[in-house]
Amino acid sequence: MNSNFNNIHIIAIGGAVMSSLGIALKKSGAKVTGSDDKIYDPALSNLQQNNLLPAEGWDEANIHKDLDTVIVGMHAKADNPELKKAQDLGLTILSYPEFIRSQSEHKQRIVIAGSHGKTTITGMIVHVLNYLNKPCDYLLGAKIKGIDNTIQLSNAPIIVIEGDEYFTSPLDQSPKFLKYDHHIALISGTEWDHINVYPTADSYIEQFELLADSSPKAGSLLYCEDDRMAMIIGSKERDDVRAIPYKTPKYKVKNGQFILDGEHPLKVFGKHNMQNLEGARKLLDLLGVTDQQFYEAIQSYEGAEKRNNLVQANDSSAIYSDFAHAPSKVKATVHAVNELHPDRKLTACFELHTFSSLNKEYLPNYADKMKYADTAIVYYNKATLEAKGDTVLSTDELKAFFNEKNLLVFTDSDELKNYLNKQNWKNHDLLMMSSGNFGGLNLSELADNLLS
Structure with a gap:
């Protein structure tokens, strides 16, 4: 590592990349501190294991003249108090891409x-x-x-x-x-x-x-x-x-x-x-x-942990999870599972979770992206929709957006789970796609129930 960076503070260390950067820098011998207002797993556990988990919240005391640099992540706002103090002190402030470039x-x-x-x-x-x-x-x-x-x-x-x-x-x-x-x-x-x-x-x-x-x-x-x-x-x-x-x-x-x-x-x-x-x-x-x-x-490459992930399988059924959220990723993942077991029925369930996927201007981009599934399901959490500034997303609208006249729509995770539990899973695969968690649905427990 560049020896000019020995004492580093990371604002918004709770992000996936930012937490990994903090861990890598600490392992290289640098003194590293960090801060964030919210940290979730897996970053939380990874930071904790490496003695880098900060107290929750922003604290101007984290910023001092002995720091060689401050690395700021996108989760921080421009008026972040730590960032403003770093600016006032004239410290070197870098984004993580700028820091990686410097190294x-x-x-x-x-x-x-x-x-x-x-x-x-x-x-x-x-x-x-x-x-x-x-x-x-x-x-x-x-x-x-x-x-x-x-x-x-x-x-x-x-x-x-x-x-x-x-x-x-x-x-x-x-x-x-x-x-x-x-x-x-x-x-x-x-x-x-x-x-x-x-x-x-x-x-x-x-x-x-x-x-x-x-x-x-x-x-x-x-x-x-x-x-x-x-x-x-x-x-x-x-x-x-x-x-x-x-x-x-x-x-x-x-x-x-x-x-x-x-x-x-x-x-x-x-x-x-x-x-x-x-x-x-x-x-x-x-x-x-x-x-x-x-x-x-x-031949030994196994892929990313949240992509095309096999949750559980038996001789005639398999349950997969995937981080897919953009239209191209949804289409590719549905097609992949269909191609893997072409003789089986496929139920594909997609959670509308991101800002884009809940936006009516963007939703038409999902047309035909689930066409390789025998049964297509869309789930969204009404609270997530409301938090993003909208309160109405009808079943008929979603059928039109996805160009799926038989599309099933759920807004309650228990109702979704009950529906899936009632299906016959012999010669039948299930694909669950989301960058969220289907309202807290435990996929491992669901898989145990479906395949038992």
């Missing part, structure tokens, strides 16, 4: 961006490099099975960064992925997301154009040509920038397992993951990884 001056910087797939592709690249004992640093937006922390900072010559298009900090409304000054960038997809900060699809896509246009001379830009806008952005002529397209490779499904290129069995599944895998392969080729090395290593 990677002499590294080859690789940024993985896109509306979907960026966590998975980043995880695949890191997994393969680890498997081959090639040292690398990394920043992941979610926990990957087999990778202990989501951030690693060392003396490695490479850093692989999951590049988020969301705002950088309360003081900087440009996207995070522009802060890293990449040498290699990958754009996996451009389906409109984050409607709360990008109110139109064009304003969202523009951020990926900015990323592509910031590619340096002798740099490389990979893009998924299965995504129309990614292809348009990626194939634009740029001076001395190598443009590398990729698309879904050939694969087959046999006995509930995806097999790539005819002979490489995988632990992940779904067409979207085959596409992600191809992007990772093409990028790793730039780092000197051969196809033979890649296919050997990727």
Whole structure:
């Protein structure tokens, strides 16, 4: 780690990335403190285990002239009292992307961006490099099975960064992925997301154009040509920038397992993951990884912890959970489970939980995204809807938005649970998709009941 940063305070340490950053910095030998007004698991438990869990709330006493830097997360507001004191004292204040950039001056910087797939592709690249004992640093937006922390900072010559298009900090409304000054960038997809900060699809896509246009001379830009806008952005002529397209490779499904290129069995599944895998392969080729090395290593990759997660299964039924919330992710996940067990009935249940998914201007983007399910269910919590400023979302409206005339709609988690308990689960899979928790529904208990 850069020796100029030995005494660090993190404002809004409770976020997934911010908590991992604090842990990584402490393990590197830095003195780290943090603060937040609300902290939830898994960040809460992780911070507690590493003796970094702060008292709840903001405290100006945390900010003093002996700090080398203050790192501020997006959860903090611009008028945060700790942030204001740091400004008054003239301390160095960095967003976490700016801090990561400061730690990677002499590294080859690789940024993985896109509306979907960026966590998975980043995880695949890191997994393969680890498997081959090639040292690398990394920043992941979610926990990957087999990778202990989501951030690693060392003396490695490479850093692989999951590049988020969301705002950088309360003081900087440009996207995070522009802060890293990449040498290699990958754009996996451009389906409109984050409607709360990008109110139109064009304003969202523009951020990926900015990323592509910031590619340096002798740099490389990979893009998924299965995504129309990614292809348009990626194939634009740029001076001395190598443009590398990729698309879904050939694969087959046999006995509930995806097999790539005819002979490489995988632990992940779904067409979207085959596409992600191809992007990772093409990028790793730039780092000197051969196809033979890649296919050997990727067979043991198990994926992100909250993506395509098998909760429980028996001989004729399986229950999956997934973090899917954006339209492209919902479609990809439903299709993946349908493709895995094509002879089984599939019930897919999706919780409207995010700002975007509860917005009537955005909801039409979910049309046909659950068409691969035999039974499509939408759940939302009325209190969540009200908290986001709306009180009315009718069943007929949702049927129209999803283009599903037989769509089932639930607003009570007990009623949803009772409905699921009454179904016959022989030769029948269940997929539960949410970035929330279905009103406190315990999926492990539900799985026990359904499969017993």
